[in-house]
Amino acid sequence: MTGRVMLRFAQVIRTEDVSVVGEELMRRAASLLGHQPLAEVRVERRPGGAPRIVSSRVNVSLSHSGAIVVAAASLTGAVGVDVERLRRLRDVGAVADRLRAAWPDEPALSERLLTHASAIEVWTRCEAVLKVLGCGLRRDLQTLRASPGGPPWTVHVLGLPTPLSVHPVVLAPGYVGAVATTRSMTSMHVDRQGLDQQGIPLHPPLAPVGGQHNEGDLPHE
């Protein structure tokens, strides 16, 4: 069985808007993917804080970093999304050592190619997987093992019979991200959400997103 994932993202100015914007993004993605009127879509939090849509088959995940908030929705199993603003890590070598436990064959983590950006990008893959598993960073990265090759990446999880599928997500310059699903993903639909009509201030439009649009594959608003 294969799956489709919808990503909706926005850029916020005020950090206090993140939770409101995030919930709105999840509601809209779930509404479109689940063909449910927006007014009927409600978000609640699981113990631990992970979001879920009340009385819906749509699975959702939420991430924010810096000014970017992104919601992922899937009808075909659990989904996890992570976005990170690129920055300088305090000890990129030590972080890469940790990440190699899960991504032992990743060239971007090799001594020759390692950068702060590449380490953060691989980290988003791990975090997306951990969100699918619903455990965050409470699980040792050694229990994850990515197969050589990719993207998309295939990640085996200790204790899970089937591997997860992980795809890169490009949302805006200066940010990296990944989305993980329990099914092989056939398409990813990425939308920048215009929430300014809701009274939430947004920055001017972001740079165009390349390579991941699959217009026509999923319904539009």
Added chain:
Amino acid sequence: MSDMTASRVDLEELRQTVADVIDVELAEMTNDAHFVEDLEVDSLMALEVMVVLEKRYQVKLHESELKDIMSLRKAHELLTRKLSDVST
């Protein structure tokens, strides 16, 4: 193997180290400030804190132990315990 003992986990030095990693003022890094809820530490920052503490104190920390170091006091307790285990 480190020759550190439990008594050498200096709380103020630990405060400075963690504050540097997560980029907050020392005054904000109170003993019981929750790294996530109060200081907005995300998972990547938490991983950075972990690897920096591993190097500084020469102990092995697992990702699954992060939940045990979500405040300065908890981090100090865990490091003290780990170093005590090493020295005995």
